[in-house]
Amino acid sequence: MKRLSTAKLAETVKETREEKGLTQEELSNLTGINRIMIGRIERENFIPSITQLEALTNVLDFEITDMFIEKKETNSFIALRSEALSEGEKEGVDRLFEMMLTLRQQILLRRKFENE
């Protein structure tokens, strides 16, 4: 599965912008992307839209697809599900997943709130 690498994008935008002697403000004027968003892209803190990516590639001369990386998926859920044989076991596994996902959500949300 391919993903946009915000790290690679941040590095590319910053490096090529500096190579071309552009400030964030100038890049903002050339691409129509808000300067604050340019800053956030360079800090890996913003996922630009396709239109914004295209504007960046046009000005800074790079390919969108070069910003994509292959990501390996871990299949622990599927492995656990395939262990279940009977309908009762399947129901149990699904209930277990539901509890795990709720717990994961709650832990991550709590962390987000604590960091605010």
Add this chain to the structure above:
Amino acid sequence: MKVDLTSSNPGLESIFKHPDQIITLDANFLIPPDRSKHAKYSFNFPKFKDVWLDPIFKAFPNLAIHEAVYDELVLPSVQFYIDEMFNGTPPRVIVHQDEALSEEEKVLRDSIEERIYPLTKYEPLLDNKEDRGEVKSLAYIAVKELLYFAAHDSNAIQLVEKAEEWTTGLDNVQAIKMYELIYYLYKLDIGDKKALRILYKYQYHLTPKEKQYNPEWGQFISGMDSLYSTVLDEN
């Protein structure tokens, strides 16, 4: 769900000016709410259709749902209603389909989904139904640069409103809450005002806790009037 009367929503202001923009709905905007644990009455589908669905489809010509939300509509009456809207001439609802995304858009969609799903009960590897509709809708909206996601789910709304702090990738999306559209319908005299008041009460002012933090109907309308006076005057 809390009602916020402290600041106006630029999204709602924009919708007042241009109601023909695409507004993508979460499933809970289409499914009759069931709060029978707290209330003596409930909204069956015909009642919900009269009070809510017909007025919003009358008010907004470009309502949309994601195909994953369509799959969540297990009530045959709701599915039938949406089918009728979709098959109308011209179609009265847009159905966002992931197949319509280009290869690059799909990568971006997956990247945004990856940011969102851990904060929900959805897991892409399982492709389970829980929160699937909201994750798929939000990622699609963000990729297609559509602006509005209308939801009655505090978690979905937070994913949009806290996009920057939580780095959800939804920075360009704006959340529209049910009470904001209730107010819109009320002000533009679309639908039955008394029924809209009942719907507001049912959704936001029902439990003792809600009565503590949410305004009652009269306060709600006057509070919203103050927030949106400028845009209303312009209209």
